[in-house]
Amino acid sequence: MGDMVIVNCTVVDGRAADGVGPIRDAAVLVRGERIAAVGPSEDVLAQAGDTRRLDLGGAHLTPGLVNMHTHLSLSLPGPAGEGVKGMGPHDLALYMADGARRTLRCGVTTVRCVAEKDHADFALRRAIESGRAAGPRIFTAGRALVCTGGHGHDGTDTLECDGPDEFRRGVRGQIKAGADLIKVMISGGIAGEHERIDTPQLFTDEMAAVLATAHAWGRKVTAHAGPAAVIAEAVRLGLDCVEHGYELTPEVAAAMAERGTALVPTLLVTRCKAFFDELGVPEWMQRRSLGAGPRHLESYAMALAAGVPVLLGSDMPPFWLFEGTNATVRELEHMSQAGLGPAGALHAGTLGPARWLGAEADLGTVETGRYADLIAMDADPLADTSAFRSVRWVMKGGEVVRDDLAGRPEA
Template sequence: MAATAWIGCSLWDGVADTWRDDAGLVVGDDGRIAFVGAADEALAIARSADTGTDGPDGTAGVVELDGARVVPGLVNGHVHFSLALPGPMQDSVHSSTEADLVLLMAGNARDTLRAGITSVRLVGESRFADMALRRAIDAGLVSGPRIRTAGHALCCTGGHGWDADGHEADGADGFRRATREQLRAGADLIKVCISGGIAGEHEAIDTPQLTQDEMRAVIETAHAWGRKVTAHAGPAHVSEEAVALGLDGIEHGYELTAGLCASMAERGVWYTPTISVSRCEDFFVSNGVPTWMIDRALGAGPRHWESLQHAIAAGVPISLGTDMPPQAAYDGTTATVREMEHMQDAGMTALEVMRASTAAGAEWMQEQGQYGTLVPGAAADLVVLDGDPLADVAALRELWGVVKGGDVVRDDRGALRARVLS
């Protein structure tokens, strides 16, 4: 259709502090938002876009939402579509052919999109299958969220992630080359593992793994190419060194301090807490994760929670990320929604969590206004539901409609089919 008006909803655009009632938006045939405002204005604009040709391809359309709530599609900033935790998951990825791997990732991408996550930031995949999947999604060959990817995560020899196809390197020159290899493959950002974590058997969370020269080589090389760098990080003293060197983001941050968070806030360093990974015992057990990793993850939980609260109190910019598969079943909902509930329980308001889960993801990538918000020029990525997630993000447990780029990808009620305007 030349243009489609979505009308009769309460709309939150990812920017405002509250809902716009009796709202409408117009989606052009390019899948981008042409107008946001009053429902009657949206109808008028859609009609004016009618080309006047015969048949539905040249006419305006309308979707009547009957009071439903509409929010931007969610943005999950810490995703691995080829997640390879120790145990059967890792064995499966390592034994897979490249074709197997791409199909596995494509299935995860499809299910992620249906769960309401319309954009993802991949932070460490295998064999550059992420690049192939990104191309296929962009070309419309398979269904999935918008992908921004780091390629392989970088680590020292034997460092965190080496057994999950992390790119091992040593010395400043080695890390400089490794960074350039990800950029050559098409990386949108760089991910580097600067300490141990919960999934490395022969390390501890607080094991430092890169020298300052190695960290500097990654950060300076990526920045020279216009890419941001985020770091898998556990202890505060390692993170402090990286932040001082110009790091852009911290993933997990299992042991942040109030002082470090104050420095992060001052420098605009982002935090993606992935708080779920230190409290998702059922997920670990169901996927055959070894006991040593489960014990380490759960043991990190109290300090991890405190880190998130330090970040909230200091005003650190926070973006949503799960590390768990975004669509994975978790406590009666998806990992993505459960992560949002954890963030709210830790002290963020529902509005702050919603911003961290939509607009913030695009801002992290310096792509404000392209997705994550419902404003003119942005991709028409919508989540449709009945409840009020600005009051309690648990309302997202009952989402029933998902739209990406103007295309309906989930419609549990059969209510999102556009009819031709007469």
Template sequence: MSGPVPSLATRGDAVLTNLRLVDGIRPTPQDGLAIVIEAGRIARIEPDTAHTADAASGVHDLGGAVVMPGLINMHTHFSLSLPGPGGDAVSALDPHELALYMADGARRTLLSGVTTVRCVSEKGGADFALRRAIEAGHVAGPRIFTAGRGLCCTGGHGHDTDDTLECDGADAVTRGVRSQIAAGADLVKLMISGGIAGENEQITTPQLTRDEMSAAISTAHAWGRKVTAHAGPAAIIAEAVELGLDCVEHGYELTPEVAALMAAHGTALVPTLVVTRAKAFFDDLGVPEWMQQRSLEAGPRHLDSYRYALDAGVDVLLGSDMPPFWDFEGTSAVVRELEHMQAGGLPAPDVVRAATSAPARWLGADDLGILAPGAWADLVAMPDDPTADISALRGIDLVMRGGVIVRDDAGRTR
């Protein structure tokens, strides 16, 4: 190679032919179409009759593969550090090492088929730097929407690492919200109850007062930011929903009544079912027995809560909490989460929407999560149809972000 070495391409041109299109909106694939991509966005979707496959000219025959929007993971932590040796190693990284560690996680996340993430508490502001680096083409990764640091009470959930900011009282919480928005946060994350990973708390421990939640939510909304909350017990969730909470993370102990309240208020749920079914992951990290026991024992109630949400018509959204790319039970953690969502009662076409267009709608990003003219050409391909069985995503063999192919296992685009 002669001449200057460019940064990674962030936008590309291509024509994809001989495919079955799952657009993130319709419940079944469409046949006989081609996708024309210009400068990273879908310019046209047209009959697949006018194009001849030619890699040199950017026209690629996908051999009948199913193409769908790239996955949008709404609960991601690139700097996750759970109790135990694995988490301790992450917490011991200096700021430079942490940035590189997170960049590697972002690259692996993209290659797993996740083209957009919502980060919901990251350490030391490194998420903002990572977002800029990805947008500039310095490192490979998904599109990032981030909450910056989560807000918790003194000693609250996540207080022992710097991915949270301890705030007590309405004034302090207001300042906390504003501080994350000033740093560049796209949304705000609150820790309103205990959880699985806190040794000195229970899932049911309420951790923010009504005044604190009200201050956080009203301040964030005034600045045009939505609010999501780590939350387990029904009572604290109900109180936050009545105050205007936009999304619940986990929702371990919902009731039918609280699920109905969420549906009535348009409050979404990111269930993260995999986190109460993650023994192999915990073993990989050396997570202590007290946390493993709390997680696994919460599993049946967690699944009941998810089903209450489905029955009530709550908008459920994909979120793995575990690193999306993690090699877990024969697939990636993000695909395993989607399989749990289907097994728990959500039909496969709706699981596809929960992983694509529904998260994009929550994010206010109408050019993501769908394959339609004007949308970003963020997509994945696989041999089988995920609207028939979401386990088809175990076969992802092509990933494109912004019209740039970043993974091509099947060699269809060379």
């Protein structure tokens, strides 16, 4: 796309929760993939010279969203899921590439994949990085580690392990393939017919082996986990992040906050009947999921009260059209409405994830030196998180990938 200066916008980013206010009548100078300057228009334009200008028509400009719980090869129980499971490697790669393209267009410029089939995520990441496919920046765990018969064991997006030695080997295998982090299933969940949400699935020595090995290689560990007792033990051993956290207690939430263990609550997964119906998800799973909803929301409230870092993650495909928007925005709305508020939600969807990923020097804010991963919307996300429903312009790495108003080049 070449260098450009973005004008006629209000810049808002994840530092709002830290007291950094919006920049009104702002401009952003983009050179190559990165932001070269940002500030009041008069100051930035003086640096920009005759650089091409792009008028956003008074939009609010924020960093692109970061979805920390994605499965581009998701296959839940039911006919739709069986269709994905039955795909050959070529079909699967194209299916995931289409999902990545849709994800980027809805304003999610970075994802954290937490279990993908057949290591196709690594091929997709290479294709996106080389420009052969359109999609968000990908941080991935590769295949999730499970015990024999554990949560998600029946898919090629998991690797069955038993005993500390096998779990160590599993961690090393994912790192060898190129994993940025490790995902481990330490309890049952809503999608396993022969388990309960509160079923413990790893012994202490197995969990300790995963954590010690991953940390020795400089990788964080996130865990699919529901019950408080299982989470408490993992947090004590050094767990970096909890996925779901369906049944927290105030005591466990306090321990998470003290140790800096983040929570990706995925509130959508216990309040998405229309999505389940669309996929033909069986009744047993719908009952378990929707029945867990009230307790799930209580757990989330406990985490907020304790000061646990909470991060955006939809579990549903990020781009999926759901309740008048996409799954990523709907999840962020739930997080905001259930106590986080608009400024906190903006942080949870941008700077918070970037910090967890160790990528805050590149992502998460609209600052000089960061990647020009930007989205624009007409409404103010600090007034109402539903502003993200009005995203109409998306840039990734200095390239405009969506422009509903055809750019409005300034005269």
